[in-house]
Amino acid sequence: MSETCAVKKVTENTPEEVARVEEWINSEDYREKNFAREAVVINPVHACQPLGAQLVAHGFEGTLPYVHGSQGCASYYRSALTRHFREPAAAVSSAMTEDGAVFGGQNNLHEGLENALKLYAPKMIAIFTSCMPEIIGDDLNAFITNARNAGIVARDYPLPYANTPSFNGTHIHGYDAMLKSVLSCLSADKKVEGKDNGKLNLIPGFDCNTGNYREYKRICQEMGIEVTVLADISESFDSPLDGTYRPYPGGTPLDEAADALNAHATLSLQKHATTETIKWFKEQTDAPVEVMPSPIGIANTDAFLMNLAERFGKPVAPTLKAERGRAVDAMTDAHQYLHNKKFALWGDPDFLAGMIAFLLEMGARPYHVVCSRGSKKVGKYLQALLDKSPYGQGCKLWMNKDLWHLRSLVMTDPVDALIGCTHGKFITRDAGIPLIRVGFPILDRVNLHRVPYIGYQGAINLLTAIANSFLDEVDRNCEDKHFEMMR
16 A cells, blocks of 8 residues: 555544443433434334244245245345244245336246246245335236236135235234235135034244244143144244255145134134234134133133133143143242342233233233334233233333333343343343343244243243243352352
8 A cells, every 4th residue: 555545544432432431321311312212223123024924934834935025035034034943944035126126026926936836846835025016016916817817827726925015014914914815815715604623723823932832732632622723833943853854844734724714713812913814714704713812821821721621612631730730839939039020021012911911920020011013002902911910010011112222221220130032132231130032033042942931831931941040140140158059
């Protein structure tokens, strides 16, 4: 480099300035400014619609998720799911570029469908959109009709599709839209008047814990109830490693999904993640259709089992009664470690509702509850859960906030621990408190998606993780004279 070249030096902050800013962002003054922002979201608590749609697609037998949009968008959904499950989340894309943005994406969609059918031979292709086709107004219905007319896709081949704009709603809305589309596509003309196949349609909702799905199926088996899980990802993202390559492992069988309108009853366990799907079920069938809270904690699990018993005329299985007794015993043994502890938690409305219920049962305090992209109705629903318990008094619900807001809350109004996904680990590092990893995504620990947190066994698992986190902190931080063998 020539000696005459002017080089602009990088501005360096002094250690004193760094320390000043670090102290300031933990202050009440900064918190006030942080909560005043309106145009910027920092570390949001939600993902976008297409990610939820892709999760649904993986939950059905032989189904290939198809992103109508750019390859970059498809890579994001795939990588987010792959990193959480540590399993491949295969999907294809119409690979729209600048040309597609100008002239529309029909040619891309048709070419992609033709290639996908020839290369991957799926039993069904589930199509959903990203931002680009939504902004320019691509008509999926017309594009798919034209594909059938051109002979690219057979007329009887299932091609459910959903409009899932990334700039609107969250992953739970995309989940809902795709699930409704898949079921309406597969069950078209399959409703038989007066038929009752004796089965339960169970809709877990947006749930990235494969252990939960297996727990639902085990509970129904213990109760002697035939169940169709819509949509079942338990094998899709947790198939055995036995030397056999399975391009489409697991998923709800398509013929069972097609018979969903003839079920004895339909039960959704996420109120806010299945709104449109449940509305569709109620319009299409005369069989009972009900929504109830996720069975997280004792009371919610009790309600779930009693619902099954009443719907199907079956007694609660003795094995499940014994599990309840063990869960209550475990809570009795460990309640002192959680009693009156303050927690900060974040996530989807239904996840939050279940966690709030569990913490209140333990005499703990869900002190800061952050829910992003929630309506006033959602806020009233969650606030009512806090208000009905003395341990919920003084706890605060923060609607339409992000994790940078939560950081200010934790630093100015401290809690004892956090419950949520990996994205909260930066807060725990700054605040010096433990993070109990539950939800989606979990990127920095292994196998947690295999550990159920629903049902009585799930209550034990949650309790164990939380209590032992506190005991680990005691052992890690106590003085030598208090480092005891028993806790």
